[in-house]
Amino acid sequence: MRSRVLLVTGGAGFIGSNFILEAVRRGHAVVNLDALTYAGNMDNLASLHGNSAHTFVHGSILDSALIARLLDEHRPDAIVHFAAESHVDRSILGPAAFVDTNIIGTFTLLEAALKHARSLAEDDRKTFRFLHVSTDEVYGSLSPDEAAFHEETPYRPNSPYSASKAASDHLVRAYFHTYGLQVVTTNCSNNYGPYQFPEKLIPLMIHNAINGKSLPVYGDGQNVRDWLYVTDHCDAILTVLEDGTPGETYNVGGLNEQKNLDVVKILCTILDELHAEGAPHDRLITYVKDRPGHDRRYAIDCRKLQSSLGWSPKESFETGIRKTVQWYLDNAVWVEKIVSGEYREWITGNYASRA
Numbered sequence: 430m431r432s433r434v435l436l437v438t439g440g441a442g443f444i445g446s447n448f449i450l451e452a453v454r455r456g457h458a459v460v461n462l463d464a465l466t467y468a469g470n471m472d473n474l475a476s477l478h479g480n481s482a483h484t485f486v487h488g489s490i491l492d493s494a495l496i497a498r499l500l501d502e503h504r505p506d507a508i509v510h511f512a513a514e515s516h517v518d519r520s521i522l523g524p525a526a527f528v529d530t531n532i533i534g535t536f537t538l539l540e541a542a543l544k545h546a547r548s549l550a551e552d553d554r555k556t557f558r559f560l561h562v563s564t565d566e567v568y569g570s571l572s573p574d575e576a577a578f579h580e581e582t583p584y585r586p587n588s589p590y591s592a593s594k595a596a597s598d599h600l601v602r603a604y605f606h607t608y609g610l611q612v613v614t615t616n617c618s619n620n621y622g623p624y625q626f627p628e629k630l631i632p633l634m635i636h637n638a639i640n641g642k643s644l645p646v647y648g649d650g651q652n653v654r655d656w657l658y659v660t661d662h663c664d665a666i667l668t669v670l671e672d673g674t675p676g677e678t679y680n681v682g683g684l685n686e687q688k689n690l691d692v693v694k695i696l697c698t699i700l701d702e703l704h705a706e707g708a709p710h711d712r713l714i715t716y717v718k719d720r721p722g723h724d725r726r727y728a729i730d731c732r733k734l735q736s737s738l739g740w741s742p743k744e745s746f747e748t749g750i751r752k753t754v755q756w757y758l759d760n761a762v763w764v765e766k767i768v769s770g771e772y773r774e775w776i777t778g779n780y781a782s783r784a
């Protein structure tokens with residue numbers, strides 16, 4: 430891929446920061462617009478300090494004047510839109526922020542992108558891309574024997590999070606069909622890897638296990654997720670950015686369905702080996718009250734991305750999960766800075782009611 434200028438939103442979060450590290454490594458220049466909510470963390474990008482390929486802008490996708498200024502000043506080849514409220518449990522306890530950021534924020538960004546695209550010469554307008562990063566959760570929940578989600582699966586979102594992402598996907602689609610904005614959307618399964626905020630299943634369980642705290646498995650622990658190592662997701666986004674067809678959506682998945690309880694047990698086994706203190710860690714597993722409306726199973730059919738653009742996940746779950754546990758063991762300071770702040774209130778609020 431030739432070197433590009435990318436306006437990345439939400440680049441201080443989990444996937445966005447992994448994406449920026451990879452994009453800069455591949456020779457792209459990135460302008461990173463992030464509001465630094467509880468999930469944004471500049472420590473994720475510490476290795477880019479002083480690197481002129483990364484420009485950080487503290488601000489919101491709800492600020493249309495700021496976005497217009499950034500588009501005008503930096504004239505990016507593409508917008509890569511990660512910024513979102515992303516945690517299902519938070520969306521259940523406080524859905525308003527999800528409507529604001531995920532729906533109104535995406536709308537604000539689309540409006541600014543369209544205005545900008547219209548100001549470009551025809552050739553540049555055709556190559557300009559708006560890449561919308563979305564989730565498999567928009568498709569709802571699968572029964573055990575149902576075929577995996579494909580790009581034509583009807584949308585049936587069940588949580589305020591997935592409903593807000595579904596709404597944003599529909600807006601993105603409409604800006605292509607109505608206005609001709611050159612959009613592409615990716616719908617990805619659950620990611621894991623370095624820099625994931627320890628409110629999500631895998632980093633939360635690693636953190637709790639290391640600290641001798643209980644491992645709260647929702648319901649019966651038999652819910653299934655399709656786990657993808659984060660750098661494989663970043664690679665898929667860069668592939669779609671380069672070769673994806675405007676107006677198309679691409680499902681991205683790990684080809685790796687796992688029951689939650691099995692994931693937790695695997696983490697315990699790896700920790701027994703890498704962090705023997707506290708072993709056996711599976712004694713900490715505790716079943717807690719289920720998440721309301723908890724989707725039973727997600728699985729992604731990513732054959733379109735594989736066959737049309739030649740992408741496939743490179744990391745196996747065995748290697749990826751081991752690397753992830755090792756990363757959290759090696760980066761205790763990164764975790765400690767997070768868990769000493771607002772995080773404590775969230776943990777008390779979310780888990781006290783599940784006891």
Ligand code: NAD
Nearest residue numbers: 439441442443444464465466468469489490512513515620
């Ligand atoms: P995250 O919660 O770790 O990061 C979100 C980032 O967006 C944070 O840096 C936050 O500060 C920023 N942000 C929030 N509101 C903003 C605003 N108004 N303006 C600018 N920045 C704002 O999320 P993530 O897990 O990295 O997910 C990134 C994207 O990928 C999301 O759109 C999410 O829906 C999607 N996605 C995530 C997963 C997953 O497993 N984590 C899977 C599929 C798709």
Ligand code: TYD
Nearest residue numbers: 517619628629630631645646647652654689
């Ligand atoms: P999560 O990481 O929040 O991702 P998502 O809800 O977007 O799939 O949760 C992954 C799975 O793990 C989901 O089925 C809920 C479950 N889970 C637990 O059992 N315990 C927990 O403490 C958390 C945070 C999640």
